[in-house]
Amino acid sequence: MTMYVAMNGQQQLVTVQEVERGLACGCTCIECGEVxxxxxxxxxxxxxAHHSNKESCEVRRESLLHLFAKQVIREAMGLQMPHLPGQPPEVGDPSSWWDFELVEEEVWLAGYRPDLIAHLRVVVKPSRTVG
Ligand SMILES: [Zn+2]
Known part of the structure; x- marks a missing residue:
């Protein structure tokens, strides 16, 4: 299978058209991680092509979509989802933007490794002073 998409040094999916020729592309294989x-x-x-000259990997669509979804969330630093618990919906809007201040990828927790850990941006409202 011919490989047209790879991961660049900034952990972004790139097509072969977008990168420099040769090793200068700075890319790794989506499936096996080789240079x-x-x-x-x-x-x-x-x-x-793999630098090691091994046969091309079969890039599965599922892997590609999975990686792309993570990239979109990392770049957007947020997601449009149902309302946060305890936050009243705005009129007519069935969803809200969840704003992240940090998105971590593939971090090992106790016995499992989620794809992403998104830390919600906490908006601290200034307390009112009376006087
Ligand atoms: Zn590979």
Whole structure:
């Protein structure tokens, strides 16, 4: 299977068209994590190849979507979801924006490793002073 998508050094999914040629692409394989080379020659269709010369990995759509979803959440630093508990909905709006101050990826917790840990941004309302 030809590989057209890879992970760059900033943990973003990139296509072979977007990156520099060769090792300078700074990419790794989505499936196995090996270093990739962007093959952008004149003859064949541009693609990624493992630096080790091993056969191309089969990039599963599920893996790609999973990685892309994590990237979207990391970049947006939030998600549009049902209202936060205890926060009254605005009229006509069935959802609200959950604003994150930190999104951590693949952090091991006690016995499990969630894909992402999102820390809600806590908005502290200034207390009123009477006088
Ligand atoms: Zn691979």
């Amino acid at each position: 990739l080379i962007a093959r952008k020659g004149e003859q064949k269709e541009h693609h990624f």
